[in-house]
Amino acid sequence: MERFEIAVIPGDGIGTEVMPEALRVLEAAGSRYGVEFAFRDFDWSCERYKRTGRMMPEDGIEQLRGHDAILLGAVGYPGVPDHVSLWGLLIPIRREFDQYVNLRPVRLLPGLTPPVRDASPGDIDFWVVRENSEGEYSMLGGRQGEGTPGEMVMQASVFTRRGTDRILRYAFEFARRNRRSLVTSATKSNGIYHSMPYWDERFHAIAEEYPDLSTEQEHIDILTAKFVLRPRHFDVVVGSNLFGDILSDLGPGVTGTIGVAPSANIDPEHRHPSMFEPVHGSAPDIAGRGVANPIGQIWSAAMMLDHLGAAEAGAGVLAAVESVLASADAPLTPDLGGTARTADLGGAVAAAVAA
Amino acid sequence: MERFEIAVIPGDGIGTEVMPEALRVLEAAGSRYGVEFAFRDFDWSCERYKRTGRMMPEDGIEQLRGHDAILLGAVGYPGVPDHVSLWGLLIPIRREFDQYVNLRPVRLLPGLTPPVRDASPGDIDFWVVRENSEGEYSMLGGRQGEGTPGEMVMQASVFTRRGTDRILRYAFEFARRNRRSLVTSATKSNGIYHSMPYWDERFHAIAEEYPDLSTEQEHIDILTAKFVLRPRHFDVVVGSNLFGDILSDLGPGVTGTIGVAPSANIDPEHRHPSMFEPVHGSAPDIAGRGVANPIGQIWSAAMMLDHLGAAEAGAGVLAAVESVLASADAPLTPDLGGTARTADLGGAVAAAVAA
Numbered sequence: 141m142e143r144f145e146i147a148v149i150p151g152d153g154i155g156t157e158v159m160p161e162a163l164r165v166l167e168a169a170g171s172r173y174g175v176e177f178a179f180r181d182f183d184w185s186c187e188r189y190k191r192t193g194r195m196m197p198e199d200g201i202e203q204l205r206g207h208d209a210i211l212l213g214a215v216g217y218p219g220v221p222d223h224v225s226l227w228g229l230l231i232p233i234r235r236e237f238d239q240y241v242n243l244r245p246v247r248l249l250p251g252l253t254p255p256v257r258d259a260s261p262g263d264i265d266f267w268v269v270r271e272n273s274e275g276e277y278s279m280l281g282g283r284q285g286e287g288t289p290g291e292m293v294m295q296a297s298v299f300t301r302r303g304t305d306r307i308l309r310y311a312f313e314f315a316r317r318n319r320r321s322l323v324t325s326a327t328k329s330n331g332i333y334h335s336m337p338y339w340d341e342r343f344h345a346i347a348e349e350y351p352d353l354s355t356e357q358e359h360i361d362i363l364t365a366k367f368v369l370r371p372r373h374f375d376v377v378v379g380s381n382l383f384g385d386i387l388s389d390l391g392p393g394v395t396g397t398i399g400v401a402p403s404a405n406i407d408p409e410h411r412h413p414s415m416f417e418p419v420h421g422s423a424p425d426i427a428g429r430g431v432a433n434p435i436g437q438i439w440s441a442a443m444m445l446d447h448l449g450a451a452e453a454g455a456g457v458l459a460a461v462e463s464v465l466a467s468a469d470a471p472l473t474p475d476l477g478g479t480a481r482t483a484d485l486g487g488a489v490a491a492a493v494a495a
Numbered sequence: 496m497e498r499f500e501i502a503v504i505p506g507d508g509i510g511t512e513v514m515p516e517a518l519r520v521l522e523a524a525g526s527r528y529g530v531e532f533a534f535r536d537f538d539w540s541c542e543r544y545k546r547t548g549r550m551m552p553e554d555g556i557e558q559l560r561g562h563d564a565i566l567l568g569a570v571g572y573p574g575v576p577d578h579v580s581l582w583g584l585l586i587p588i589r590r591e592f593d594q595y596v597n598l599r600p601v602r603l604l605p606g607l608t609p610p611v612r613d614a615s616p617g618d619i620d621f622w623v624v625r626e627n628s629e630g631e632y633s634m635l636g637g638r639q640g641e642g643t644p645g646e647m648v649m650q651a652s653v654f655t656r657r658g659t660d661r662i663l664r665y666a667f668e669f670a671r672r673n674r675r676s677l678v679t680s681a682t683k684s685n686g687i688y689h690s691m692p693y694w695d696e697r698f699h700a701i702a703e704e705y706p707d708l709s710t711e712q713e714h715i716d717i718l719t720a721k722f723v724l725r726p727r728h729f730d731v732v733v734g735s736n737l738f739g740d741i742l743s744d745l746g747p748g749v750t751g752t753i754g755v756a757p758s759a760n761i762d763p764e765h766r767h768p769s770m771f772e773p774v775h776g777s778a779p780d781i782a783g784r785g786v787a788n789p790i791g792q793i794w795s796a797a798m799m800l801d802h803l804g805a806a807e808a809g810a811g812v813l814a815a816v817e818s819v820l821a822s823a824d825a826p827l828t829p830d831l832g833g834t835a836r837t838a839d840l841g842g843a844v845a846a847a848v849a850a
């Protein structure tokens with residue numbers, strides 16, 4: 141029996157509410173498909189920051205290193221500035237483990253009520269491949285003239301050849317492997333003078349290695365409009381750290397809720413543990429009430445199974461999610477228009493996995 | 496009779512097709528409301544670039560300086576890299592004339608078929624106030640190690656105290672003047688380490704001067720999702736150059752088409768001519784066929800009238816647009832689901848203005 145050591149970081153807010161549901165579903169999948177898990181819990185969070193002044197211990201990365209994968213809930217808490225909490229936990233993990241791909245499916249699941257008209261399940265079905273290690277998320281920069289009228293802040297973005305090429309190549313390989321025919325590049329080379337023309341240049345260079353795939357590039361402004369006007373058009377959309385971030389919230393928004401959307405922070409070379417987390421945040425506005433949608437966390441766990449090579453179990457979890465959402469008496473959480481609680485929906489998925 | 500000197504730059508692609516319709520509507524508004532226009536035409540464009548190596552002559556800015564306003568079509572052309580054409584014309588005009596506000600209404604007009612469900616005209620009605628002079632659109636940066644595996648590009652964004660404060664203050668003043676009660680700030684301070692926390696800091700500081708207005712801030716990723724999920728929520732949304740750019744395409748996308756959306760590049764202090772242009776681009780895919788939607792250009796002309804103080808004429812043009820679009824036999828262009836031509840729709844609006 142395969143056995144995986146999983147580091148579990150529930151984090152803050154609804155992260156701590158949806159995580160138990162994902163673990164329950166994983167246990168069910170384990171029994172059904174013959175996979176064993178050892179979960180190790182880490183209380184790294186804003187709560188911890190308030191107590192200790194650190195989001196995670198100084199040797200946090202080392203503590204995670206031996207695991208097969210990391211399952212993360214959500215990080216963020218009123219009172220702790222976001223850039224403190226995120227650069228103290230989420231972003232260092234992504235970088236230290238060189239999880240340079242952030243892979244995010246956008247799919248209209250059954251049971252969702254999309255804000256767009258005339259869409260039925262299966263209709264909207266594409267992937268956002270987001271660069272996850274450099275780009276606009278950068279600590280390079282600073283402030284000058286603090287407190288004076290001449291005060292200014294400079295913020296650098298960094299696009300390396302290595303970083304750009306590897307994410308573009310991943311997107312093309314992913315498209316080929318999954319029989320997706322169109323790769324769309326998100327750019328803004330008409331306004332952002334240095335980095336985006338370079339992104340385009342590399343996109344065209346890498347595209348030449350994949351003559352069997354179609355390509356297009358769209359400026360991010362009009363691309364967001366097209367996500368709403370013709371979401372059925374897309375297959376694989378590749379973007380920088382920031383553009384991928386935006387598109388992978390907007391895409392699920394177009395399907396009706398970001399509460400169901402998963403993400404995988406992947407080191408495709410399997411040198412380090414990869415990390416799986418829902419797209420949604422810690423949602424302080426609904427935290428503590430037990431009504432958060434656990435599907436984003438559960439689907440993230442399914443992506444983890446895929447990544448670990450337990451593809452049958454991963455597919456089983458996703459099929460269970462779809463069958464529960466499609467059933468007439470699905471216990472839907474409030475964001476899906478229902479009145480069920482987090483544990484009702486999580487329990488239903490776990491039962492469907494086992495069945 | 497008031498008389499305005501208007502610099503007219505049709506530009507490229509459909510810019511040259513929609514501009515004549517805007518001029519026709521302006522003439523009609525002039526006769527009706529007692530305003531006179533002297534239009535001076537400039538052939539600055541990618542076409543000109545191909546002939547002369549420059550988008551505009553070296554003294555282009557000087558040639559424009561004496562005018563009361565600038566009406567621009569669209570710039571961009573296959574074969575001329577976008578960053579060459581835009582940084583050779585549009586962006587220098589915005590900057591040399593310190594048009595630091597880019598004001599863009601998002602309104603569901605009658606006759607539009609929005610991709611979102613259950614929306615009727617008037618429902619979606621808000622404004623994007625975009626910073627237009629600095630931020631992510633910057634020529635600071637460059638490439639190192641060209642052609643080597645260590646190649647990298649650095650791109651700087653610049654946020655000055657002066658630039659940040661003046662756009663935020665404009666947004667609050669605009670909200671107060673127009674009885675809008677909510678100002679939403681677009682940020683990404685959880686990921687972009689220096690510039691966005693600074694943006695938040697200034698937003699909170701300026702907000703204190705406007706205790707009568709409500710405020711909120713949203714990270715750009717989830718904000719784009721909310722544009723789709725609850726577009727009725729917004730009143731005034733203020734963002735950086737890039738975020739404002741994205742939101743002001745997405746917003747009109749949510750109303751059904753960006754073909755109708757106008758924009759005003761404003762120097763609020765009236766030291767320099769302001770510039771009015773549709774949000775859409777030169778659209779090489781449909782250029783030359785006479786089917787482009789002229790409403791974005793016409794509505795931009797209406798915003799120009801407002802800015803020039805000819806408010807009655809401006810309101811008259813917008814009312815004409817709304818009444819034409821609302822009429823049962825409106826000559827709608829293909830993007831609106833009809834079969835009419837650019838000149839049919841422009842002519843109908845001109846006739847409605849005169850009536």
Ligand SMILES: CC(C)[C@H](C(=O)O)[C@@H](O)C(=O)O
Pocket residue numbers: 330331361581585740774
């Ligand atoms: C053409 C481009 C440079 C421009 C911009 O990004 O400012 C356009 O998208 C706009 O919104 O006016």
Ligand SMILES: CC(C)[C@H](C(=O)O)[C@@H](O)C(=O)O
Pocket residue numbers: 226230385419685686716
């Ligand atoms: C919380 C934030 C830093 C993060 C990001 O922008 O990467 C989140 O929005 C995401 O998409 O994973």
